[in-house]
Each structure stands twice: as structure tokens, then as C-alpha cells.
Amino acid sequence: MKIAQVYINQLNIHLDRLFDYLVPKHLESQVIPGSRVVVPFGFGNKSIDALVWDLKSPPSDSSKLKSILGVVEHFPVLDHQQLKTCRFLQQVHHSLFMDVANAFYPGPIQIRKHKDSNGVLRYYVGQKDRESWLWKISQRNPNQTLEQLLSTVRSNATVQREILTLLWESPIEEAVLTARFRGVKKTLESLRSAGFLEKHRMKSMELEDPGPLEVQGAPRLTEAQQQILEDFEKGFQQTHLIHGVTGSGKTEVYLHMMEAALKKDKTCLYLVPEISLTPQTIHRVKARFGQEIAVIHSRISDGERLEQYKKIATKEIRIIVGARSAILSPFQDLGLIVIDEEHENTYKSSNRPRFDTVSLAQEIARLHGAKVVLGSATPSIGTYYLAKNGQYGFHRLPDRMNGQDMPASLVVDMRVELQSGNRSFLSRTLYASMREALKRKEQIILFLNKRGYFSYVFCRDCGYVVKCKQCDVTMTYHGEDNRLECHYCKATAPVQHQCPACGSRKMKYSGTGTERMQNMLQKYFPHATVLRMDTDSMKKKDAIADAVEDFTLGKADILLGTQMVTKGFDFENVTLVGVLLADLTLNFPDYRSSERTFQLITQVAGRAGRGNKKGNVVIQTYEPDHYAITHAQQHDYEGFYEKEVAYRKMNRYPPFSTLMYIGFSGNDEKEVAKECSEYHRLLSAEVTKTDPSLVFEAYPPSKSNIVRVNNKYRYYILIKTEHVDAFQEAIHHVQRSKETKQFKSTIFVDVNPNFIF
DNA sequence: AGCACGCCGACT
């Protein structure tokens, strides 16, 4: 008899290991690695679903083992590569095996259970597509008023009346209604059968229909592009970096590489940092290949996701475009993974399952014998380091496609501005350049990395600063809803005219965000139209796509925004880019703040001069001599890299070490602090078994920079090490130990985290 | 996680 080693589908660290079960004779042909089975588990032998990892021959004594009860479906849901991927993330990012496994298949394929007519528990794979529904008032009597409608409903049916009143305003999604009223489904259905309401199937979050597709042939490549394709073909490395300045035609190279892979009957994955910011790219891929492609991101409906999943699994679709979650697709014969804008931090998943897309893509490519292509104008330091050292194939595109030079950049020292009496946010240089550009009917992009109107409120008498009730964070004033908002927990508070500490009425609002800047710009340039682009103004569905279209059509002269405006947009008429305050990212307490600043400035500068007119960039800062700023001004990636890599080497930061962050959070600060220290002690003891000197690489427990968020207190342990394996093993062990099981704090491990605080 | 077992306190 065979033994199956399975993972139990119960997301708990203490069950994140293999369990052995006997395979009954009649199931032998169906129980294979990747199959989902139902097994008895625990004292009560409760049935639970599990995933088969492997089969083995029984040891001499198998009397203790229980038997598999049945299979969920008679084919494996995960193939060999996918199983390996689960194991990889389990080891490298401390994910739960089943967390990754569950992320591989769409919601509708997740296992459900129900009792059949005999009261027997049955497992099945729910095929029902969790569609969203839109509810609206029935159009039976078009001339009816709300009052007339309500008069036909019982006066004590308060919920029904409230719903009708709400829907009278506008149709509402079912999910929104159920979130608001408990058990509203029955009410809605009865209102529907009474003829008051109707519901419509809604396709959630679909990208705009690009209109009829005209398949475009491949344009002629430049010599430099052609050369890259040849080198790539010949290159022995698995991973390749294309370092190409903004507007150098990297996309065209990717498309050619994909074409070559498709010709070999392989599948391609094209990853972008954020789907909603890259409609232009998706349209280009579609237009080029003229065949069905899958577009995957975390906001597509379950139904759509299931459909794409099936088509990818059967190789009906061979081109997949998507955000990072697309890396967990059921690839068949994968030949190429393209990761565009490789440096973007959206590629790091800091939710479960945690992973970083680049290293995961490399692992998946290795399993499939595929290649990985990373592209960026501002590669991350780690990537560039490996490329320079020959571990990656290294290709460059130093020139812009349109033959234009890189835009001319000017750094403005805001201290000098201040000394000469200009206290506004626009330096005289930037103001003059803007006037010039507007006069020539050219467009402008302004980047300010701070949203809201005023960024904080304080009392001029006692110095009290208004903070969020549940976080140690100052609150930002938002003019549009005339409220204070916490940017950490989204809580809001009314505007305060009186100091809660001393009663003084001298409350001062200070610090400029995008909202206020928009107002000021409108005053300085009354004839110009300012379009604001930040998470506040772009909340509505399709808002970004609409804004991009409006700006392309010239409906606005100035595009003002946060990080969003630095992403790969391509507006031909933009000739001036202004960075309003480069210091905001520069002073961020993180070892990568220089890297981020350089990337942001270079990327946003790259939006200028993409058409046939030359671009100009003005960078405002209080630290004009900082190397991130001076090298960004000169478009000198290499120079910046040299300085940055020296700094990293000296301080043993990545890529010369690996950082591991172990976070603790809980309601009682003392307890969190105590458990964090205890964990540190356990970890030190564990890692000492390998090498006592390693103890010093785990920094002692610290308070987070912002200790309290959402009323939870946060502490952390940071590990900076060259001995990754020793720490991975030690953490793995401590995480599963008896001692930490008693902990009340939530613990999470984040390897190479995006932010440290 | 989810469940059984076990060892204490406060009830009929």
C-alpha cells in the first residue's frame, strides 16, 4: 500500500508541514502529487481537504496511519512546477504552503462543502461564478415619484423604505448593500418579486474596451534593438536586464522576444507594475498579436478569472499580461517572463502570500526552462549589481527613439529662494518656465509626493498637534470633504477650531499637499486648467484611464500629482516637468531613500520631451548637492549607481546582505514588547547552534517608528545577514515552536521588505 | 486553527 504525504488545508503555521495517510486501493490511480483529497484529521477525525505533495512507500510500521477518504476531483489541480513553487515560497518567504497553493487557483475552484440529503458531508469544487449584481428601481412606472413609490410600501417596513430611497438616487451594487444592511438579500429578493426592483448582472472592474483592434505589424527595429535581440538569443544567462533610458523603445524589444517565444510554441508572461496605469501597454500587446490574451490583476471578477485560468491551463491562451498576481498562473510550456519597470516596489507582495516577483519569476523560469527579462530606465541597485557582475545578461538602450536628447534639467536651491523672500512653493525659475510652456500651448507635469490640503494642524499657543485617535500619526486636512484624515488607518475627524489641549482658538493649518497646490496653481495661472492625479481624486472606477485620455486630448494644461504621475505615461505634448519638493522622498527613513529619489526624479523627468519638442525639467530641493539629485539632473545612472553601491557595501546593505524583518503587533504594548524580546532570545539561541557569531546580526527588538496604528502596537526584529540559510532555518524553527504558539501578538516575517519602520 | 483533556473555582 502507498502512503500519501499531504498538506492540510488549514492555514496555520503549526500545520504547515506534511502528514502521512494511507492510500486506499481503489483511489490509487487518482491520488497523485497535486491532487486534492479529503482526509480525517485530529481527535474527532473531522473531514478536511488536503493537497497531496508526494507519494512514498510505507515504513515497516504504518499501523498508526489513517486513510484518505476520497478525492475532490480526479485530476491534480497543481502540477509539478506549481508544487515546487509553493515549497519555494514556504522556505524563502515563510509563506504557508497552502496559502500559496490556494493563490494558484481562482476563488470558484476553491473547495466548498455541504451536507447532502443523507446528512453526509460532501466536498465539491464550486463552479458557481460569484457574479456581482447591480440593483436598481424597476422601470415599470417611469413617471412615478419617490413619494408615490413609498406610499405603496408598508409604513413600518423601514429597511425596505430605506433601500428604495437609496436606490432611487442611483443603482447600487449588491455587495455595497449587504455590507450596509444585515441580511438584506431576502429583502432585495422580495422587493424584486413584488416588482419594485430589478437586478442586473455586472461585470466588475473591466478594462476599457479599446475598440476594434487593428493588428499592427512589427515596426523596423533600430540597430541597438536588433543587437539586443541577437545577444539575448545567444546569451547563456537565464535572466537578462535591459537598461534603457525613458522612451528608448524597450517595449518593442519585449514584443519581439515574445514573438520569438510564441514561434517556438511557448507561453509568455508580461508583467507590469500596475494594470490601471498601463492601459497603453496592454493595448499595444493586444494590437500586436491580434489573438486572445489574458489580462490578470487582483480586481477582475471571479468569473472572468476562472475563464482565463482555464484557458491558460489548457494553453488556449499563450500570452498573459498582468500585475504581480499573474505570476501565480497555471503556465504551460512557459518560455519567457518579461518584467517591465523592474524597480517598482509594487512587485513585492507584502500581503499573504508574501513574495517578490523578480526572484519568484526566476524560480518559476528555472522550473520551466524559461528566460526572464527585466527592463527599466532606473534598475534597482540589486539588479544592476548582478548585471554588471555578469550574472545577468546585460543590454543597454542609451538613446531615445525620437532622436531627442534627454530633457535639460535644472536644480533649484529652495534655500536661496527663501532667502530672497520667495516663500511660495514655486521657485521663480519654475514659475517662469511654466509661463513659457503655457504660452507655447505645451503641457506640464508637476510632481508633489504628498496628498491632502494641509498636511498637519497644530496649536500656536501650546504646540499641540492633532493626531489620529487610534494611531500615532498626525492628521491631514482634506479640503474636498472638509475633514481631517489619518493616512494610516483612513479614520476621519471633524475640523478643529479650538485646541483640545489648551482651549486656544489659534489653530494653524500647515504643510502643502496636492489639493492645496492645485488651488495655488489655479491662482497663479488663472487661464490654465489643472488636472490633479492622486489616490483621492482617482478613486472612481476608470478615473485614471479618463484622466490619461483627457490629458492626451489636451483638455488640461497642467497635470499635478503624487507618485502616480511618474509612471510610464507617454504624452507627446509635455515639455516641462517640475519636481516640487524632491526632499520628501529623500528624507524618508529607509536605506533605499536615495535610490527611490533618483528613480522618481528620473522617471518623472522621462515624461518630458517624448514628442518632437525638447523637454525641460526643474527640480526644487533644499539639498541640491545630494548625489541622488545631482546625478538625476545629469541623467547619470552609472554615476549614481557607483556612489550608491559604495554606500551599500560600506554599510552591508543589500545586495551585500539580506534583510529580514520580523514584525509583532498586538493590543497590549507591554505584551508585544515582551514577546518580541522573547522571540529574539529564542532566535538567538537557535541560530547559535549554527554559529554563535551570527547572534549579532539580529538587531535587538525595537519599537516601530510609528508604534501605534489602528490601536495595535508594533515592534520588530531586524536581521541583516550574509548567512541567509542559517537564519531562514532558525526562523522556520522558532515560528513553529511551542513557545511562540502561546504568543498573543501577530507575528509576520518579511524577507527584503519594502519598508522598514 | 480546532478540539480534547485536565485541573481549579462557584454553583444547584
Add this chain to the structure above:
DNA sequence: GTCGGCGTGCTC
């Protein structure tokens, strides 16, 4: 004398 609190330990 018993019911039930939750701390402790285990799940093939």
C-alpha cells in the same frame, strides 16, 4: 457533588 472556566498539547 457537578458544571464550566480556559491553559496546554496534539493533529499522520
